[in-house]
Amino acid sequence: MADDAKPDxxxxxxxxxxxxxxxxxxxREPAEAAGPAAGPPRRPSAxxxxxxxxxxxxxxxxxxxxxxxxxxxxxxxxxxxxxxDGRRPAAPGxxxxxxxxxxxxxxxxxxxALMLLMLLAVAAVPGSxxxxxxxxxxxVAEYLGDHPDLGEWLDRLGFFDVYTSVWFSAIYLLLFVSLxxxxxxxxxxxxxALRARPPRVPSRFAxxxxxxSLATDLSPDDVVGLVATKLRGPRHLPTFRVDRRTExxxxxxxxxxxxxxxxxxxxxxxxxxxxxxxLGLLVSVAxxxxxxxxxxxxxxxxxxxxxAVVDYDTFDKGSWFQASSLVPFSMTLDAFDSEFASETxxxxxxxxxxxxxxxTEPDGTRRAxxxxxxxxxxxxxxxxxxxxxxxAPEITxxxxxxxxxxxxxxxxxxxxxxxxSRGVVKVPDVxxxxxxxxIGYFLPTAVVDEDGAARSTFPQPxxxxxxxxxxxxxxxxxEGVPRNVYQLDTASLTPSVDEAGERVKLLVRPGExxxxxxxxxxxxxxxxxxxxxxxxxRHDPSLGFVLTFALLALGGLALSLFTPRRRVWxxxxxxxxxxxxxxxxxLARGDDTGLQGEVDRAMSVLPVATPENETTKD
Amino acid sequence: MEMxxxxxxxxxxxxxALAIAMVAFAVDLARLSGARVAARDAAREKVGAGAAASxxxxxxxxxxxxxxxxxxxGPAPAYGPGSDAPAGGPSRKGAGIGMSLSWLAxxxxxxxxxxxxxxxxxxxWANMYEFTLVGxxxxxxxxxxxxxxxxxxxLGAFVTGLGAMFLVLAQNAFFVAATGVQPALQNYWLVIxxxxxxxxxxxxTVAFVTSVLQLLRDARDEGTPWLAxxxxxxxxxxxxxxxxxxxxxxxxxxxxWTFTIIGGAIWAEDAWGRYWxxxxxxxxxxxxWVVYAAYLHARTTRGWSGRRAAWFVVAGYACVLFxxxxxxxxxxxxxxxxxxx
Ligand code: HEM
Numbered sequence: 040m041a042d043d044a045k046p047d048x049x050x051x052x053x054x055x056x057x058x059x060x061x062x063x064x065x066x067r068e069p070a071e072a073a074g075p076a077a078g079p080p081r082r083p084s085a086x087x088x089x090x091x092x093x094x095x096x097x098x099x100x101x102x103x104x105x106x107x108x109x110x111x112x113x114x115x116x117x118x119x120x121x122x123x124d125g126r127r128p129a130a131p132g133x134x135x136x137x138x139x140x141x142x143x144x145x146x147x148x149x150x151x152a153l154m155l156l157m158l159l160a161v162a163a164v165p166g167s168x169x170x171x172x173x174x175x176x177x178x179v180a181e182y183l184g185d186h187p188d189l190g191e192w193l194d195r196l197g198f199f200d201v202y203t204s205v206w207f208s209a210i211y212l213l214l215f216v217s218l219x220x221x222x223x224x225x226x227x228x229x230x231x232a233l234r235a236r237p238p239r240v241p242s243r244f245a246x247x248x249x250x251x252s253l254a255t256d257l258s259p260d261d262v263v264g265l266v267a268t269k270l271r272g273p274r275h276l277p278t279f280r281v282d283r284r285t286e287x288x289x290x291x292x293x294x295x296x297x298x299x300x301x302x303x304x305x306x307x308x309x310x311x312x313x314x315x316x317x318l319g320l321l322v323s324v325a326x327x328x329x330x331x332x333x334x335x336x337x338x339x340x341x342x343x344x345x346x347a348v349v350d351y352d353t354f355d356k357g358s359w360f361q362a363s364s365l366v367p368f369s370m371t372l373d374a375f376d377s378e379f380a381s382e383t384x385x386x387x388x389x390x391x392x393x394x395x396x397x398x399t400e401p402d403g404t405r406r407a408x409x410x411x412x413x414x415x416x417x418x419x420x421x422x423x424x425x426x427x428x429x430x431a432p433e434i435t436x437x438x439x440x441x442x443x444x445x446x447x448x449x450x451x452x453x454x455x456x457x458x459x460s461r462g463v464v465k466v467p468d469v470x471x472x473x474x475x476x477x478i479g480y481f482l483p484t485a486v487v488d489e490d491g492a493a494r495s496t497f498p499q500p501x502x503x504x505x506x507x508x509x510x511x512x513x514x515x516x517x518e519g520v521p522r523n524v525y526q527l528d529t530a531s532l533t534p535s536v537d538e539a540g541e542r543v544k545l546l547v548r549p550g551e552x553x554x555x556x557x558x559x560x561x562x563x564x565x566x567x568x569x570x571x572x573x574x575x576x577r578h579d580p581s582l583g584f585v586l587t588f589a590l591l592a593l594g595g596l597a598l599s600l601f602t603p604r605r606r607v608w609x610x611x612x613x614x615x616x617x618x619x620x621x622x623x624x625x626l627a628r629g630d631d632t633g634l635q636g637e638v639d640r641a642m643s644v645l646p647v648a649t650p651e652n653e654t655t656k657d
Numbered sequence: 658m659e660m661x662x663x664x665x666x667x668x669x670x671x672x673x674a675l676a677i678a679m680v681a682f683a684v685d686l687a688r689l690s691g692a693r694v695a696a697r698d699a700a701r702e703k704v705g706a707g708a709a710a711s712x713x714x715x716x717x718x719x720x721x722x723x724x725x726x727x728x729x730x731g732p733a734p735a736y737g738p739g740s741d742a743p744a745g746g747p748s749r750k751g752a753g754i755g756m757s758l759s760w761l762a763x764x765x766x767x768x769x770x771x772x773x774x775x776x777x778x779x780x781x782w783a784n785m786y787e788f789t790l791v792g793x794x795x796x797x798x799x800x801x802x803x804x805x806x807x808x809x810x811x812l813g814a815f816v817t818g819l820g821a822m823f824l825v826l827a828q829n830a831f832f833v834a835a836t837g838v839q840p841a842l843q844n845y846w847l848v849i850x851x852x853x854x855x856x857x858x859x860x861x862t863v864a865f866v867t868s869v870l871q872l873l874r875d876a877r878d879e880g881t882p883w884l885a886x887x888x889x890x891x892x893x894x895x896x897x898x899x900x901x902x903x904x905x906x907x908x909x910x911x912x913x914w915t916f917t918i919i920g921g922a923i924w925a926e927d928a929w930g931r932y933w934x935x936x937x938x939x940x941x942x943x944x945x946w947v948v949y950a951a952y953l954h955a956r957t958t959r960g961w962s963g964r965r966a967a968w969f970v971v972a973g974y975a976c977v978l979f980x981x982x983x984x985x986x987x988x989x990x991x992x993x994x995x996x997x998x
Contacts, residue, residue, distance in 0.1 A: 149958045156951040160944045160976075167940040167988060174934060202935050324933075333930075385836035392840050412840035413928045424930035575930045585932065589919045596915055600908040629901070632807070 146213065147220030155214040162210055166201035169193065173200065215321060222314045229307045236282045237299040240608040242289070244624035249635040254618040256648045259296040259611035262621050266609045269644045270300040278302050279607065286610070295612035300641075302605050303628070309598025316592035323588055327581030332356040332365070339431045339448050339571040343371030343397075346421070346576065364578070366419035371397045373407070375428060375570040379498050387456050387498055394425050394572045410574070420578055427573035429453045429460055430481050432505060432549075433565030438469040439558055450571045451481040452525060457495040458483045463527045464507075467516050474514045475559055476527045479507035479545075481568075493546070505547040505564050509535040509555055535559075604628035607641055618648050661776035661835040665828070667769035668790060671762040672824035675797070675817045678758035682813035685751030686889035752810045759801050759817055766794040766824075777835040780848045782855055785985055789827035791852075793820045795859025799906070803863070809902070811893045815866040846924035850917060857913035861977050864906035868970035871899035875964050900963060903970060904956065911949045918942050937988035941980035948973040 145151055170178035179199045183190040197204030244250050255262060263283050272278035279300035286295045334351030336344045344350045346365050378391040394410040398418055408416050415422040429451055436445040444466050451462035464477040482495035485504030493506050510532035535543045535556040543556045550566040605627045614620045625638040770790055774781035782791045800816040803809045838847075875896045877884040884890065893899065921942065922932040933939060952969035955961040 149954060150961070153951055153954045153958055153961065156947055156954060160947040160951065163940050163944050163947070166935055167937040167984070171935060174936065380837060382836070385834070388837070389839045390837060391843075413844045415927060415930065422930070426930060577930055582926070582932070586923070589922070593912070593915050593919060597912050600912060629904075 143220065146217050148217075149221075152214065152217045152221065155210055155217060159207075159210050159214060162201070162207050165198055169198050169201075171199060171201060173202065211321075215318060218314055218318065222311060222318075225307075226311055229304075229311060232307070233304055237280055237301040237606065239284065240286065240297040240299055240610055241624070244608070244610075244622055247624035247626055249625035249627075249638045250623065251635075251638050251642045252620065252622045253642060253645060254614070254620055254648045255645050257619055257645065259613060259619050262611040262619055262645060263296040263298050263609065265644045266621075266623075266641050267298045267300070270298065270607060270641050280304070293612050295610045297611075298607075298609040300607045300609075303602050305598050306602040306604045306628070307599070309595045309600075309602060312595030313592050313599055314595075316588045316595055319588035320585060320592060323581045323584035327357075327579045327585065329357040329359040330581065331577065331579040332360050333575065333577045335426070335573065335575050337431075337450050337571050337573050338370075338372045339450070340372055340374055340569040343369055344574075345369040346419075351576075366421070367401050368419055369399045370423070371399075372572060373397055375572055377428065377498070377570075389456075389498075392425060392428060394428075394574075410572075420580075421576050422578075424575040424577070425572055426575045429458065429571055429573075430483065430500065430503075430568050431571040432462075432481055432503075432568050434464055434477075434505075435563040435565070436464065436466050436475060436477070436555075436560060437563075438466070438475070438560040439472060440470040441560070442470045444469050444475070444560070448569055448571070453498075455495075456498065458498040459495045461525075463525055465514050465516065465524075465527065467514050469560075473511035473533075473559075474516075475555070476510040476512075476514055476529070476532055477507045477562065478510070478527050478529070479505055481505050487546070491544070500568050503549055503568050505545075507545040507547065507562065508542050509545065509557075509559065511535070511557065511559060603631055603633060605631065605634060605637055607638055609641065621645060660772045664769045664772040664776060664835070665832075667765045667772070668824055668828060671765040671769065672821050672828070674758045674762040674765065675821035675824065678755040678762065678817040679814050679821060681751045681755035681758065682810070682817060683751075685749055685755065686811070686814060686892065688751060689749075689889055689892040749810070752813065755813045755817065756801065756804065756810065759797055759813065762817070762820070763794060763797045763801060766790060766797065770794060773835050777837060779838060780852075782851050783838045783842055783847060784831075784833055785981075786827050786831040786833050788851070788855060788981070789823050789831055791855045792858045792862070793823045793827075795856055796820055796823075796862040799860050799863045803902075803906075807902075808894075811870070812863065812866055815870070816863055819862060819866065841928045844924065844928065846920060846927075850920040850924050853913050853920060854917040857910045857917055858977055858981070860906050860910035860913070861974055864903045864910060865970055865974035867899050867903040867906065868967040871896050871903060871967050872964065872971070874899060875967075896963070900967065903967070907949065907952065907970060907973075911946075911953065914942075914946060914949065918946060937984045938980065941976065941984050945973060945976045945980055948976055 170182050172179050182199075183194065193199065197206065201207055241247075257265070267281045267283055270279040271281050279302040281298055281300040284297050284299070286297055288294045332355065334346075334348070334354045336351050338344055346368050348354050348362055348365065373395045375395070376391070376393045377389070380386060380388045380390055392412055396408050396410060396416070397405055398408055398416070399405045400419075408418075410416045410423060410425045412425055415424045417423075431448040431450040433448050434445070435443060438444040445464060445468070449462050449464055451460035453460045458481075460481045460483075462479060462481060464475075464479075466475040466477070469475060480493075482493055482504045483499055484495055484497035484501040485493050486496050487493045487504070493504060510527065510529055512532035515528060515531065537543050537556075545553050545555070545562065547553050547562060547564045549564050549568060552561050552563040554561050605625060607623065607625045609621060609623045611619055611621045621642065623638050623642055625634045627634040770781050770787075773787065773790070777783075781787050796816055797820050800809070800812055803812070870890075870893050873884065873887070874890050874893050877887060877890045878896065894902075921939070925934070925939075926932040948969060952966055952973055955966040955969050
């Protein structure tokens with residue numbers, strides 16, 4: 040440890056080390072503690088290449104002098120005075136308790152935390168590559184269909200639910216255990232450091248990175264008083280903690296008055312705050328998971344829904360959710376407006392979506408509201424988001440017997456920027472014969488090419504057209520298996536074809552009625568094409584906590600990374616000539632460009648006796 | 658449209674300026690290594706005698722000298738022998754030209770970005786093309802900014818080279834016409850979240866260059882054979898100084914990145930109805946964050962500090978680049994705002 044290249048004896052934060060059982064190099068002077076290879080942080084480097092002349096272990100960047108980290112990195116006292124290559128401490132030979140203690144030390148060591156962090160990064164990646172159930176269950180089903188063997192294995196190993204999988208959870212939970220194990224002792228050490236006196240003045244200043252000296256006519260006592268006041272700064276907002284002492288005479292130096300000063304305790308405070316806030320964040324997110332609920336509903340213009348579990352198309356909830364926490368308001372979609380760019384550069388790009396709604400509170404009061412993308416409607420502790428929109432043409436099918444077998448608004452899902460939208464009509468309740476299935480596209484502004492292919496050229500309903508293919512047979516709805524309403528399983532159905540064997544494509548415009556092929560009946564498209572919106576209602580009581588802890592973590596991080604941690608020492612004594620000699624030295628944690636300025640500022644309060652006020656070059 | 662075209666022209670001009678700057682910086686490095694033997698002897702003496710003085714000169718001397726083209730042999734804080742080149746050492750004309758061109762390129766990019774904003778009538782960083790422009794601007798600006806405070810011209814060739822490359826890539830692969838944005842992006846968080854992300858990315862870029870130099874320098878100091886011909890490496894600061902610079906930059910960028918993620922989550926809560934959903938962009942932002950957090954921890958872990966920690970910076974930056982390119986172009990997530998079809 041003694042030939043460690045850290046320029047660090049007397050380093051800020053040291054008080055923690057002595058209490059964790061290490062030898063106490065911190066009160067030694069740099070020259071003694073660091074040995075010849077060490078230099079102050081801003082020591083100019085060796086001029087040329089030094090082939091192999093440097094031992095590996097010496098390569099330690101500046102500022103890495105956090106004795107806490109060393110403790111953790113070498114698993115504490117079991118390897119006190121730890122070797123510099125950071126070899127693992129040997130496992131103790133005997134005893135369950137010893138083994139447990141060893142395991143705990145390993146777990147809370149910086150090295151293991153580092154491994155866990157790396158593992159966490161690696162473990163997060165597959166979730167971005169493979170489809171995830173939480174995000175897109177349809178894609179997972181498709182993947183499983185395309186890769187039955189591989190898919191099954193991946194599924195077993197949790198690769199489609201990465202972020203809730205056992206292995207992912209294990210990594211972050213271990214990381215947090217490790218974090219607690221490391222934050223608790225560190226908080227104690229910091230607490231003691233906060234109340235300790237700044238370390239006493241080292242006997243020689245020669246090796247410190249920032250120095251100054253001058254001669255003055257003031258007495259050493261006055262010097263120390265002035266400098267201490269200057270360093271402490273404003274009383275209500277002190278910069279440095281200062282400590283004045285006197286030193287007995289020793290080799291070559293008379294009795295001296297000294298100031299030890301230290302600033303930057305907030306650095307460690309910030310670091311602890313950061314880690315604790317991460318813990319708080321984890322807990323709040325977990326609470327949110329337990330208590331939240333989310334419902335999704337598709338609502339067409341002029342219609343509405345009530346805030347009740349049954350009224351949602353899908354509903355998820357945390358395990359502590361209670362249905363009674365749903366406030367029974369209801370909501371009607373009065374109108375939906377959309378705007379799209381018509382200039383050529385971004386033709387048809389969406390510009391604005393607004394849902395005009397009326398909310399009816401449980402007590403019957405009504406109010407008009409708007410929901411926009413980015414502006415959810417907040418009501419009764421829940422937020423309602425506008426997640427999607429499209430057209431829900433009103434489709435009526437009569438069967439061969441002329442009975443109305445189906446009459447509904449059918450939401451069509453947009454598939455491209457022009458709102459080419461796909462939808463399915465299932466008509467199981469025919470009065471006799473085959474059931475009817477229709478698959479088709481709704482084109483808001485249709486253009487039909489000469490070869491009969493139709494496409495949409497703008498997302499607004501300027502010239503709507505419905506293009507349908509017709510199937511007949513058994514829709515398979517009676518088997519009790521849940522079916523996706525947006526999909527028609529055509530495997531057991533017969534498509535209608537014309538004489539040439541081509542699939543029949545029916546073209547229906549608003550208000551028109553068209554005959555179905557094969558005498559199956561007719562299909563009618565309503566004159567008005569209503570719009571629909573996909574709404575998402577969410578309630579998560581943890582949001583405020585999540586945000587607070589996230590911001591605390593950010594603040595703690597910034598404090599810990601940007602607070603300068605500095606020590607300044609000043610010694611004043613009466614020289615042989617009768618003048619008072621004042622020497623100062625500064626030490627910082629890390630590469631600190633402001634250190635010399637700090638030392639100079641402290642000295643600037645002293646009136647100079649001689650014309651020179653220059654740096655000693657020892 | 659006029660302004661949009663002018664913006665494009667300025668981007669090309671900036672790319673050209675950066676490319677020439679790179680050549681100038683490279684020439685400078687080559688000259689330095691040519692004059693190495695002489696400089697080394699001179700530097701040895703200088704360093705021995707002037708250590709403390711040179712430390713002292715740093716804060717006051719360099720801030721005053723904020724001009725784009727620093728005089729050869731100008732005040733150079735204690736950053737190793739190369740930068741300490743005394744007045745009689747090799748001429749740093751190349752570096753001077755490189756610096757002037759870097760300032761010029763940063764200026765032109767800034768104007769190009771502002772024009773683009775005016776042409777589209779919104780904040781000019783809403784798609785990949787614009788992100789690349791602004792990110793390159795930040796990287797070049799951080800580089801010239803660092804040079805104002807300390808001697809860092811050795812980074813020039815690499816930062817300008819990368820910058821020129823990014824701009825050409827932006828023009829050829831990511832270009833989209835200047836226009837408005839979709840509803841989800843019409844929010845002040847676009848300014849904050851994306852703005853801070855770009856800032857972080859630009860700073861990560863300069864830090865990455867510094868760490869790569871650190872690794873190269875380290876390998877050369879160890880006597881790695883294939884680096885034997887790279888004499889210019891001796892004129893970069895010591896590995897420790899490079900480490901320190903890289904850390905300072907990474908620390909700033911990491912805090913900004915943390916803010917980017919928090920801001921993104923706040924925005925996602927409003928725009929997408931949840932603050933976190935493991936969308937590919939979210940996953941990779943998280944990966945980036947964890948890798949840089951691991952870097953900060955590695956720095957403080959024995960046996961992992963220094964060289965190994967520098968590899969974390971390389972890995973982290975690779976993730977930053979992938980998060981930007983791969984995630985936008987390959988994965989189909991909510992963040993697919995590249996504007997490319
Ligand atoms: C959730 C996992 C964790 C994350 C995301 C995380 C993140 C961070 C970040 C970003 C820093 C930088 C701030 C700084 O350098 O002061 C930091 C510092 C630190 N972390 Fe963690 N950390 C985690 C877990 C842990 C654990 C488990 C330990 C202990 C075993 C630990 C010990 C430390 C220490 C000692 C520092 C201070 C290093 C220094 O003073 O420079 N961290 N952490």
